[in-house]
Amino acid sequence: MEFSLERRPDTDRAPVYQRIAGHFRAEIEQGRLGAGDRLPTIRALARGLGVNRETVALAYESLAREGWIESTVGRGTFVRRRSAAAALPAFEPALSPLVERLLDFERARPRYGAARDTIAMHALVPDPSHYPVEGFRRALARAFAREGAELLVYGGPQGHAGLRAIVAERLRGEGIAVDAAEIVLSHGASEGIALALRLFARPGDAVAVEEPTYTNVLAALVAHGLEPVPVPMGHDGLDLAALERVLARPEVKLLYTIPTFHNPMGVTTSLAHRRALLATAARASKPVVEDAYQMDLRFAGKPVPTLAGLDERGLVVQLFSFSKSLFPGVRVGALAARGRAVEGLLALKAAADLGGSPVLQAALAEFVREGGYDRHLARVRRRLRGCMAAAQESLAREMPEGVRWTDPQGGYQIWVELPAGLDTRDLFADAARAGVLFAPGHQFHHDGRGSSGLRLTLARVDETQVREGVARLASVARARLAERGAGAPALASAMP
């Protein structure tokens, strides 16, 4: 059958089974399949599409429930008569205006296809083929054997004491004075971000954020009715004079910042910048949420103390995560805070979900304790160092004049800026056709306006792919610049 799962602009973020169901729904609605027509068997379709049978079964189940098809044991699956199709619900409850805004925000994100030979430099998710699966499986089994039923009770809002002790010890190793009682575990840094924002700001308040910044912090702000107030980012970090002005506004209750291996820019600020940032926050008496989600991923250069490590006044709440340095599927992040901030985080966490799962927290504690995490980190850093060298070399060789990019000492991402006036959204489709995916800069802007910047990531590629990906991107950029030279109108640049 003529049916592909690749890149359909409206549906490609949907689960595979929904895309299959959507295909048949369209076929029936448009009359290409009529009442009584037989659908392929689950087995045949699964084989044909290269997906597993459960996926196809889910699609057929979904279509059957909606009244489009029916199955008869031993005979097969057939299109039903139209009159029997289920009626739509009569009532569509009004969703919260914040949810409507969030849905608009989600719709504005780029949709990524999945053609087979595409080089994926858009996503910030480490490649599963590198995960230390066997070591973690053993750690999980050991933790379960030792702690048993205790891991299946509520673990409390603060999280597993063993893992908190380990996280605290590691943070102390980075110069941050924190003990296990000051750590709150969260479902990845993502939940930690929402908790930290809500700790200091209530709906209607504003939050200072770097621009560009992590897309999901923008989503969290929308979801909780908080207003982002952008502080421009340069290649040396956020603009401190602008920060001073923003923090002076009474409705701005805190700063959210990523000073180390910034997302999306990859930039790490200097010690002097950090001291000045803390002094600025202290003058304004505004707390700082420091997202240190990739702090363990330095592969070059000399470590700079984190804001939390420099903080002598109790200004900083720090976020930590295992999602990028190990894998995201355990959903474990951590917050380090002081005094009443810890109490407040615990109350928010208890009201949010009564606390995380002790099973995975205990397994992670075991894995870190026996050295599996540090061994994995050494491998990740080595691989990243190689990929980054390849990327820098290729960028220098391939990119046309007027293109700039960052040279990070850790983390997965590089920020590439095309000449002012280009909107990287407009390059995206060409690049996808050329076989390379990147993250266009507009999604890191609080208002979604166009950007001449884009983010390339090294999370799911090897050195060969990096070189090829950069070459493909460069040829697309060259073509676009040549077009522009031929008379396309210039736009204002999004970047300083």
Next chain:
Amino acid sequence: MEFSLERRPDTDRAPVYQRIAGHFRAEIEQGRLGAGDRLPTIRALARGLGVNRETVALAYESLAREGWIESTVGRGTFVRRRSAAAALPAFEPALSPLVERLLDFERARPRYGAARDTIAMHALVPDPSHYPVEGFRRALARAFAREGAELLVYGGPQGHAGLRAIVAERLRGEGIAVDAAEIVLSHGASEGIALALRLFARPGDAVAVEEPTYTNVLAALVAHGLEPVPVPMGHDGLDLAALERVLARPEVKLLYTIPTFHNPMGVTTSLAHRRALLATAARASKPVVEDAYQMDLRFAGKPVPTLAGLDERGLVVQLFSFSKSLFPGVRVGALAARGRAVEGLLALKAAADLGGSPVLQAALAEFVREGGYDRHLARVRRRLRGCMAAAQESLAREMPEGVRWTDPQGGYQIWVELPAGLDTRDLFADAARAGVLFAPGHQFHHDGRGSSGLRLTLARVDETQVREGVARLASVARARLAERGAGAPALASAMP
């Protein structure tokens, strides 16, 4: 040493290590331990208190960080000179007013002690000694062996397709027309509640809730700036006339209700009540969040269709949980919704934490699929049936005249109402001294006002303990009623 971990009113909700640290902090502050005094070894103190060494080590670590004590390898742990004690942070950032309200709310909850022979009828957490630990361990190992690294990637906001298919199938078995595409997995029903409330109501909006209702839904309302509007509960369910009036108010955006094995009352509403409730909601065009967190725990009587099962108009979002019927430590609950409500929930969930852990969701799917969950349910229901019979018999035999209670057909909780004018908060300390714990009714009121009702749970007791617990409670109630007969002033009753 003279030092017990039992029932210290201000600290007993804190982790054990904090209580140990608090003890020494007080000893030093009050001069009972002076500079240079030696503390017990970790091993000796752990043995003396019956806790593990890590707990004591955490306590000492915390005290050392605060500057109270110092350890010297080979010599021991000593109280430091006072001048060396660490300075407190100079800056205490202002917490969000919602967090301050939440902290006040948390402080108003009763604090439960843990004396050894106390009969615990206050908590709604199944006893870990009954958990099917070995079966779940095997399911976890199988799921991990089969799906491997795929379980360690982000699972997406909707959650593991296999578990969603299973939950949908079970709900269809209860007459609810739902498929896997309409299920969103959450971190227990707790997170599900917060997502469902936020789906329809934004900060400043109001939500109709039963009174009394689940304490944590009240906490979630506070945390998100939503106002609870109480609808009185009777022994037949919520007051439908009051509901009609409340839902007519424009600021009230939805109803949160627990029609099956209500928490705290144990009440299940009739089919007629459910149809009338849905008709009322339909007239007001307001959605209903149905918390069916204990729906699998019916041990007597005939099942009544859930609101979601009766809903023909798409009014209902239903919550399901494994926390009470299996164990809470996997932190898996589910939401069943329709149409745009599913989209909205997915956007909220993505912004909240990018989705739950595929590891535990896959393990749970495996455990349910191979029959472990149904076998466990059969055991839980049998045990609950016996405990409930013992409780009803003991209540009838022991309780003084004027006391009423519910007779649930499922779930863990019974609601006991003492004669009007008594506030069960005032009985709590006497009952704890007599060796039985219950949940006083005030914590289930949106405004925390006193209640003549109390909740008894059968989650952590056997039949013998149930009989003894009810007898202890009855003797406390009799004593209090005798006092009142002797001239104590009467108060207005909290219950209709």
